[in-house]
Amino acid sequence: MRIDRRGLLFGGTVSAALVAGGARKARSASPLKIGLVLPMTGPFASTGRASETAVRLWLEERGGRIAGRTVELLVRDDTGVADTGRRLAQELVVREGVDVLMGFGLTPIALACAPIAEQAGKLMVVTAAATSIITERASVIVRTSFTLPQATLGIARWAPKNGLSSAVSLVSDYAPGHDAEKAFEQLFTAAGGTVLEKLRAPLQSPDFAPLLQRAKDAKPQALFVFVPSGVGAQLMKQAAERDLAGAGIRLIGTGDLTDDDILPQMGEVAIGTTTSHHYSAAHPSPENERFQANYQRLSGGRRPNFMAVGAWDGMELVARALERTGGDAEGKKLVEAAKGLSWTSPRGPIAIDPATRDIVQDIYIRRVERGKDGELWNVEIDRIPAVADPVKAGLVR
Ligand code: VNL
Numbered sequence: 001m002r003i004d005r006r007g008l009l010f011g012g013t014v015s016a017a018l019v020a021g022g023a024r025k026a027r028s029a030s031p032l033k034i035g036l037v038l039p040m041t042g043p044f045a046s047t048g049r050a051s052e053t054a055v056r057l058w059l060e061e062r063g064g065r066i067a068g069r070t071v072e073l074l075v076r077d078d079t080g081v082a083d084t085g086r087r088l089a090q091e092l093v094v095r096e097g098v099d100v101l102m103g104f105g106l107t108p109i110a111l112a113c114a115p116i117a118e119q120a121g122k123l124m125v126v127t128a129a130a131t132s133i134i135t136e137r138a139s140v141i142v143r144t145s146f147t148l149p150q151a152t153l154g155i156a157r158w159a160p161k162n163g164l165s166s167a168v169s170l171v172s173d174y175a176p177g178h179d180a181e182k183a184f185e186q187l188f189t190a191a192g193g194t195v196l197e198k199l200r201a202p203l204q205s206p207d208f209a210p211l212l213q214r215a216k217d218a219k220p221q222a223l224f225v226f227v228p229s230g231v232g233a234q235l236m237k238q239a240a241e242r243d244l245a246g247a248g249i250r251l252i253g254t255g256d257l258t259d260d261d262i263l264p265q266m267g268e269v270a271i272g273t274t275t276s277h278h279y280s281a282a283h284p285s286p287e288n289e290r291f292q293a294n295y296q297r298l299s300g301g302r303r304p305n306f307m308a309v310g311a312w313d314g315m316e317l318v319a320r321a322l323e324r325t326g327g328d329a330e331g332k333k334l335v336e337a338a339k340g341l342s343w344t345s346p347r348g349p350i351a352i353d354p355a356t357r358d359i360v361q362d363i364y365i366r367r368v369e370r371g372k373d374g375e376l377w378n379v380e381i382d383r384i385p386a387v388a389d390p391v392k393a394g395l396v397r
Contacts, residue, residue: 032069032329034318035092037085037113038103038128040077043204046230046261047105047128048077051311053299055102057291058315060298066315067322074098078109085109086116093120099329100125102314105307106228107131107175114138121331123321123338127314128229128307131175132391135357140331142338142357144317144350145310146278147389148176148226149183149396151254154276154363154384155224156187159252164222165193167252168215170208171226173200180226180254183396188224196220206231208238216247225253229307232257233266240269250274255378258368260305263376266368270376273368278361279306279347280378282371291346304346313345313359317352349386356392363387 036055038048052075064071074096078085085104092098093116101117102125104110110129114137117124126134126143130151135141159167169184171177177200185195196218199211206227215223223244227235239251251257255277258270281292281303291312295304304312317338322329324337339354350361362385366378390396 029069029327031072032066032100032322033072033074033096033098034100034102035089035096035098036073036075036103037078037089037092037101037109038075039080039105039109040075042080044080044105044228044230047307048103050261050302050305050307051103051105051127053295053302054304054308054311055315057294057298058312061294062319066319067327069322069327078105080106080109082106082108082112086112089113089116093117093122098122100318100334102318103127103311104129107134110134111137114141117141117331123318123329123331123334125314125317127310129176131179132389133175140335142317142335142352143359144313145359146306146361147358147391148179148254149390150361150387151256151277151363152180152183152226153187153387153390153395154365154382155252155254155274156184156193157191158274158276158365158382159188159222159224160191160193164250164252166196166220167193167222167224168197168199168218168220169195169224170199170201170211170215172203172206172228172231174203176228177203177226179391183390184224186396187390201227203228206234208235209242212238212242212244216242216244216249219247220249222250222252225251225257227257229256229259229305230262232259233262236266236269236273245269245272255280255306255366258366258378260303260378261307263368263378264303266376270368271370274365275378276363276365277306277378278363279309280364280366280380281305282366282377282379283347283364284380285344285346285348287344288346309345309347313347313350316343316345317341351386353388356389358389358392360386360388
């Protein structure tokens, strides 16, 4: 039985199970079960939605198969809570017998699930969470997202060279924020900058207003910000209310701040914000143009963001590793096969560092500009090629 390409292409609601069912009749190999652990509801639901959409897009383009095996997706909603994520990962492994665990939108959830993957001997692909330490918590983890120090390196070095030599940092008060704060301080200082003050906002229901006032009072040339995906719009709005720009303070940060998923709604205030990151929906390449167009079609017009590209490459990683093992999904073998893989992602060239199982990728400096289409985009203005995690490379301690 042939899979109906048109049904797949135009039926955004066609489930992967159905796709897999169609393909299974054509191939005798047992389906490959992938368990996705993601925040599908709660404050970080946008990360879950973007990641799942990209995974389904990848499957749609490959006819629902990986390395000749049909794929069965099992999506579980951790709601952004570590204990829930741990329980769901456990169930996916024990009851459902998944071959691969994937997703992990938040660092605490990735850390909670690491021992489960390790004990079960399952490949764990971290496509979102970005604290440096994560890959060290289990030998079966491979990451296709990024690390906060990796993303921070670009802007920390760019700012002092571009007239911004004093800064206040403002980060979400949990592990990736602490990583960003530390990396910014060390790399910015090494590049000739001075950090005047370090501020932290609670992860849950943050009120940035008092912190932005403190930042303003310190009179820095720049405010460096890390907030997780989905939260940037709120910070931008409050920055506008405090008129940081009027006080001569430039907004800089990691690209999580100007997340492509919400950038179109941020308005005038976002223009000129300069960030460094590994993915922009405006990245000019044939791979990205295709990814962009297809993602928009599948998502009802939304723009792919860095969470989407992380999940897309997570699927690509599993596919390429499985090709190397000849279809054997045993965790240790897949991890070995993943080491040293490299390909051209919609974000640009990427590779899996065999020593750390982290991703090596180009980091771009991007400035928010209004495009010819009247929309806001993260326009790439500079590129630092092949950046590894600066913590593991000894650049940040
Ligand atoms: C994390 C890092 C989450 C960066 C994010 O968005 C992000 C994390 C939810 O490691 O928890 O943009």
